[in-house]
Amino acid sequence: MTIAEAHPYAAPVFTGPRLQAAIVDLDGTMIDTADDFTAGLNGMLAQLDAAPILRSEVVGYIGKGSEHLVRTVLASRLGEERAQTHFDDAIAIYQSEYAKINGRHTRLYPDVEAGLIAMRAAGLKLACVTNKPHRFAVELLTQYGLRDYFDLVQGGDIVPKKKPDPLPVLHACAALGVAPQVTVAIGDSENDALAGRAAGTATLTVPYGYNHGQAIQTIKSDGIVASLLDAAKAIAAHNPPA
Numbered sequence: 001m002t003i004a005e006a007h008p009y010a011a012p013v014f015t016g017p018r019l020q021a022a023i024v025d026l027d028g029t030m031i032d033t034a035d036d037f038t039a040g041l042n043g044m045l046a047q048l049d050a051a052p053i054l055r056s057e058v059v060g061y062i063g064k065g066s067e068h069l070v071r072t073v074l075a076s077r078l079g080e081e082r083a084q085t086h087f088d089d090a091i092a093i094y095q096s097e098y099a100k101i102n103g104r105h106t107r108l109y110p111d112v113e114a115g116l117i118a119m120r121a122a123g124l125k126l127a128c129v130t131n132k133p134h135r136f137a138v139e140l141l142t143q144y145g146l147r148d149y150f151d152l153v154q155g156g157d158i159v160p161k162k163k164p165d166p167l168p169v170l171h172a173c174a175a176l177g178v179a180p181q182v183t184v185a186i187g188d189s190e191n192d193a194l195a196g197r198a199a200g201t202a203t204l205t206v207p208y209g210y211n212h213g214q215a216i217q218t219i220k221s222d223g224i225v226a227s228l229l230d231a232a233k234a235i236a237a238h239n240p241p242a
Contacts, residue, residue: 031112045073110227206226
């Protein structure tokens with residue numbers, strides 16, 4: 001049984017070497033973007049004469065990239081066959097609609113900036129690795145004044161595969177110049193934990209994101225932390241003084 005399964009706020013216990021880097025997810029981990037996704041999808045659905053969608057449904061679909069999100073929503077409205085037929089037009093419309101509202105209906109989760117500051121002060125290299133398209137990720141982080149905390153921002157269109165595949169995590173580690181074994185992946189969903197574990201990193205989970213509508217305790221990670229600041233504290237507790 002992992003710590004995450006045992007208790008949602010039990011202190012994480014890392015068994016590996018001193019951690020040198022953290023890879024942090026964006027949607028649902030640093031910023032609540034569900035209302036942006038909902039607005040962008042409804043802009044798309046209106047142009048396709050399809051029924052609108054509510055936030056409560058959208059949160060179950062977030063986490064595997066824009067293509068998966070649009071395919072899933074289309075299939076729920078049009079059926080699988082018509083969804084496939086309309087996909088190319090729909091994804092183009094969605095990206096256009098999302099570009100108009102990126103960051104307009106979002107909010108920063110508590111202690112995100114404090115956590116990033118603490119991680120940087122502890123000497124960690126930081127990467128934001130998200131399935132969100134790169135340009136939208138950079139725009140959003142810049143809007144909230146978070147971009148400069150990261151040595152690397154890597155969107156879902158930078159490498160050929162998206163989380164839960166380990167490739168985005170492995171690519172980020174290589175770009176940071178660190179081994180996966182000295183890196184921790186922090187996110188809100190099973191996709192983040194699966195990608196980190198497959199890549200060989202430690203993993204931490206925050207309890208306030210989306211996780212496809214599933215309970216956070218279902219995620220196998222090295223622990224659940226209440227915020228990024230608590231993640232920074234857990235990392236500091238593991239790392240011996242230099």
